[in-house]
Amino acid sequence: MFKSLGLFEPHPCPDPDCKRVRCIFTHRQPVVVRKVSDTPKRRESTVHEIVSPVKKLKAATAATVRDTPTASKVTARSPVKATGGGPSVTVPSQARPVPPSRPTNINSNSYTNAGAWSSTGVPKLPINLRNSPQPYADRQKGLTTLYTQYAKLYSKLPASSSQLAHDHTFAEEASVSASSPNLRAYKTAIHHAAVSISRRPIPDSLDHPSTGTIKASRAAHEKVQLEAASRLTRSSIEKYCLPLDQFSLWRYPDPNDPALLQSKGEIPSAEGETHTCSRCAMGFIVSAEKLQERLGECKFHHGRVAPERVEGKRKWIYSCCKKERGEVGCEDGVHVFSEKEDDVALGRRVAWKSSKALAEDRAIGGDVAKMSVDVLGMDCEMINTTAGLSLARVTIVDENGGVLLDELVRQTVPILDINTRFSGIKVGDLDKAIMDLNSVRAAASLFIGPETIIVGHGLENDLRALRLLHEKIIDTAIVFPHDKGPPFRRALRDIVKEKLGYFIQDRTADLGHSSAVDATCTLDILKWKVREDKQDASLM
Known part of the structure; x- marks a missing residue:
């Protein structure tokens, strides 16, 4: 069975006395070749026969290279047979230019070398795609289809954005290719993508939501729709304003109380007076002397x-x-105190002012520029002084969270406790403050007019600290009421966590509250409320 192939014929039979008629091994005796003695004369003759033609060929090659001005530095080597019957030797051949090699490390779904391709006309895929789940020709056809739609879509954009269609075409095609398990799915996805692009509104600027890949454009349109649904207009949020007849229920200062409107702030400090400590409920005499020695009382x-x-x-x-x-x-x-909700007593420390009176003062002073906004968020931080709880910082933000006013308040009475744990203000921060409470309140009136809607959480404390009487109030603690009803209130961080899904005030022990973050969060949860109410109304 092996004789026809002859696989064992070259090998001698291992049995020296083999008598088989059809043995698969060979029985021929090996031919003994006598080795030629390597004498000195023989070696000298051989070397002369080899070296002589090699020298001639080297000289000829050098002359050829000198006469060729465009020869490449990279040379190929090829065997050249020496004349005169000598043995074959390998010598350098004539220099020839070597073409540059093409890049081979290009992924099928990422176009890192896109800048090497033309930015005008239909883009071309690299010819050496690796690990591509679809054939090259089909991918190039899909790329052309997408580019046609992107070119039409961006026809009104500036000429400087001509590369935009190429970039988005490559990104979209790569995304479709990566998500398509087979050719049929790829072609279907390309068709749907082209139709989706063709139905977009024509953009007139680079920041238009219609620019970008399908995923990016969809996210941009959703963001625009969300912002439109969350728009805080006067007509959409006036229903959340606290009615005047409920101000006393929620312990807000009455903006029409004549006793408050006539306050003069004649006793700015309570030094020497006897009060009850708001922390330990012990009676004490208010004093700012020897605070370090009194620490622990x-x-x-x-x-x-x-x-x-x-x-x-x-x-x-x-x-x-x-x-x-x-x-x-x-x-x-140290012992501290607060006048709490005794608005008349607060008026003896610093006089109250209504937003209407502040607007009139501006008009009398010649400042008639209308800067007040329809809706804003406000948050204040307080510290303990010899006047009770005093305003230390006020922050006002617009509907989009932009800071309109963020000012530290210069204190006119001695400080007892800066209350960093809750105010976020550190020792020495107030040394840089320039404006006192009256000046800060006047600055706030540039944005707060009589019809401005102020949004905040527990705003009665902020209004008392600012000594401001205002009627248009939205308190998120009332919009999202406590289960037990008034006067109980939910914490702002709990409402934000429940409605918006993120945490605030989670490092109170170290940094205190951020008034800008708190003011912005009150606006954000109000936007959430507006969206939810609109959605509920559309379902009815």
Whole structure:
């Protein structure tokens, strides 16, 4: 069975006494070749026969290279047979230019060398696509189809954006190719993509939502629609304003109270007066002397108390130290006080002003420029002074979160506690403040007119700190009410987490609140409320 192939014929039979008639191995004796002795004369003759023609060929080659001005530095080597019966030797051949090699490391779904291709006319795919799930010809056809639609779409854009159609064509085709498991799916996806591009509105600027790939354009259009649905116009949010007859229910200062309108701020500081500490509920005499030595006279809990189940029993526990209600405070400080909701007493420290009166003062002073806006967000930060809770910072933002006013307030009375944990203001920050409360309030009136709608969370505290009487109020603590009703209120961070899905005020112990972030968040959750109400109305 092996004889016909003769696979074992070249090999001698391993059995020296083999008598088989049809042995698969050979039985021929190997031919012995006698080695020629390598004498010195023989070696000298051989070397002369080889070297002589090689020298002649080298000289001829050098002359040829000198006479050729365009010869490449890269030379090829080819065997040349020497004349005169000598042996074959390898010598350098005539120099020839070597063409540059094409790039071979181009992925089928990324066009890193797109700049090498023409930016005018139909773009071309690189010819050496690797790992491409579709044939080259079909991909080039799909690229041409997409480019035709992109070129029509961008026909009104500036000439400087001519490369835009190429870039978006390559990106769209690569996305379609990567997401198509076979050729049929690829062709269908290209067709749908071309139809989608052809139905877009013609853009007239580079930031138009119709520019970009299908995914990018869809996201841009959704953003525009979301912004349109969330637009805070006067007509869309006036229904959320707090009615005047509910100001007392939610403990807001009455903007029409004559006692407040006639306040003069005749007693700016309470030094020497006896008050009850708002932290430890102990009586003390207000004084700003020897504050460092007095540190520790007040032991208090800065956290809130809430019910918890401990060992099967319901107990009220402080969030700051997990101690039970009634235990000694976990933090040392000095005694501080607050006039709270005694608006008449607050008017004796700093006089109240209504937004209408501020607008009239501007008109009398010759400042008639209308800068007030329809809707804005406001947040204030307070510190403890000898006048009680005093305004330390006011931040006003517009509908889009742009900061209109962010100013620190210069204090005119001694500071007892800067309250960094909650105010976010550090020791020394107020040294850079320029304007006092009256000046900051006048600056705020540039944006707050009598008809301006102020949005905030727990705005009654901000209005009292600013000593501002205003009627158009939207309090997000009222728009998103507590389950127990007034006067209970939900925390802003809880509402933002529930409605918007992100966290704020999560580093209170280190940095305090950011008034700009808080003011912006109140506007954002109001936008969410407007969208939800519009959607509910459309379903009815």
